[in-house]
Amino acid sequence: MKAHDGMYIGGQWRPAAGPDTIAVVNPADEQVIAHVPAGTAEDVDAAVRAAREAFPAWAATPPAERAARIAALRDVLVARKDEIAETVTAELGAPLALSRTVHAGVPVLVAGSYAELAASYSFEERIGNSTVLLEPVGVVGAITPWNYPLHQVVAKVAPALAAGCTVVLKPAEDTPLTAQLFAEAIHEAGLPAGVFNLVTGLGPVAGQALAAHEGVDLVSFTGSTAVGRQIGATAGAAVKRVALELGGKSANVILPSADLAKAVSVGIANVMSNSGQTCSAWTRMLVHRNQYDEALALAAAAVAKYVPGERVGPLVNAKQQQRVRGYIEKGLAEGARLVAGGPEAPHETGYYVSPTVFADVTWDMTIAQEEIFGPVLSILKYEDEEDALRIANGTVYGLAGAVWAADEAEAVAFARRMDTGQVDINGGRFNPLAPFGGYKQSGVGRELGPHGLSEYLQTKSLQF
Ligand code: NAD
DSSP states (O other): OOOOSEEEETTEEEEOSSSOEEEEEETTTTEEEEEEEOOOHHHHHHHHHHHHHHHHHHHHSOHHHHHHHHHHHHHHHHHTHHHHHHHHHHHHOOOHHHIIIIITHHHHHHHHHHHHHHHHOOSEEEETTEEEEEEEOOEEEEEOOSSSHHHHHHHHHHHHHHHTOEEEEEOOTTOHHHHHHHHHHHHHTTOOTTSEEEOOOOIIIIIHHHHHOTTOSEEEEESOHHHHHHHHHHHHHTTOEEEEEOOOOOEEEEOTTSOHHHHHHHHHHHHHGGGGOOTTOOOEEEEEGGGHHHHHHHHHHHHTTOOBTTTBOOOSSHHHHHHHHHHHHHHHHTTOEEEEOOSSOSSSSSSOOOOEEEEEEOTTSHHHHSOOOSSEEEEEEESSHHHHHHHHTOSSOOSOEEEEOSSHHHHHHHHTTSOSSOOEESSOOOOTTSOBOOSGGGEESOBSHHHHHHTTEEEEEEEO
16 A cells, blocks of 8 residues: 655645654554654644645635635545545455445545535625624644544545635544545645645644644544543633534434334444444434334344445454453443344454344443444333433433434424434435534534534624
8 A cells, every 4th residue: 555654744745753653554454554654743833834824825715716626626536536445445444335435435525515615605794784704714723533534534624625724634543544645636636735734643642733733723623522622621721713523322213103124224234334433323222112122133133234344344443343342241241132243353353343232221331321433233222202312312422313203293303302413314314515513522513514614714794
């Protein structure tokens, strides 16, 4: 796998300040496939300076021209989609079919949506005797996780560029090769030097330096709640803007009138996709007590199709594999019952975890409260709708969720009472323009569509 041994700063690949490197491992066979430089505070500083220098001209570039550059970026992502899919598969372990459709495909949609929005968005509005100008916030420090290596990057960089901001990206240490490919795409698309900069490196070193840098005006972070809390504190102390997309423990509520077989099979597919490494995955399935046994039988049949090494990839690294197996052991120790899977690794090589389904899970068990980030589903029993609502809302998270009912209005009435940032009604489709983000400890701010764009804007009002 081709890797750059430098940082992309000011429109070119430059040697890193320090000698340290990070080994990139293929989680399917545990082989080292590349090394990338481990950036230091010095690299971050150089990147932030480049972004600051580029900011005035980019902010003053007419939105139609910014839109044209983002459209060119989308076209490069289309032209290089096979290479992107292969790179994601190599460093994340996702099955190639998933890498093609989701990991390479979704960023094209999102970049395309921001090419259109940059051209059509109203960066000025009239309120009474005032004109309100929506101006770019400045230099954005973007810190991303590994679970959707390109989507997480594009969901920050595309709206930031559309708004007129410049960016320094610190991608996850497990998936830096996809980020390097993205930097190449930016270069090929003809973005001016310094508008986008890449520093690979460790979170507590390069990530921390970026979040704390006084030349950064907004920190946009996606990752764990624990790190998000630290970044929020750092940004708060410096009075700088911050957007946090954090963890989740979403509920999939199947109301008694729903098509149970469909709801269970879509629910299983949702959790097993990307080996369960999706922050918005519906990891708690809530079923009425009269339908509970039937739901367990349906779930056992559905999960059997998810064979590790075929439809389900490995987890991203050995630590995550150990962590998820630990949660499965904890579920057993706290009295939950296995319907499928278990803590034993299904293969000797590769960081695989058996697709696992638990029954007899109560709302207060660890596996029903904490984010597991692996192919593990808990099925919980509810007595009535009020009980279902209490369970659904009974975690510190509020990122996503699902409701199933025969009648859409019945599902919507339930969804209105859920403390969560998005709800899929009867298996609703992904919408790249819909705001994505969390209630409660799942985060602050929204990504995607016009709501995502507004995160990168600040307002100035002129009175007449
Ligand atoms: P993580 O928090 O460990 O790392 C995320 C990023 O932060 C990485 O780039 C990492 O290098 C960096 N980082 C780590 N420590 C840092 C520090 N002290 N200062 C600055 N940066 C630091 O998360 P992860 O394990 O990579 O990702 C999994 C988590 O991300 C899960 O909790 C998941 O729910 C969450 N996630 C949330 C969303 C969302 O949109 N809400 C999307 C995907 C993932």
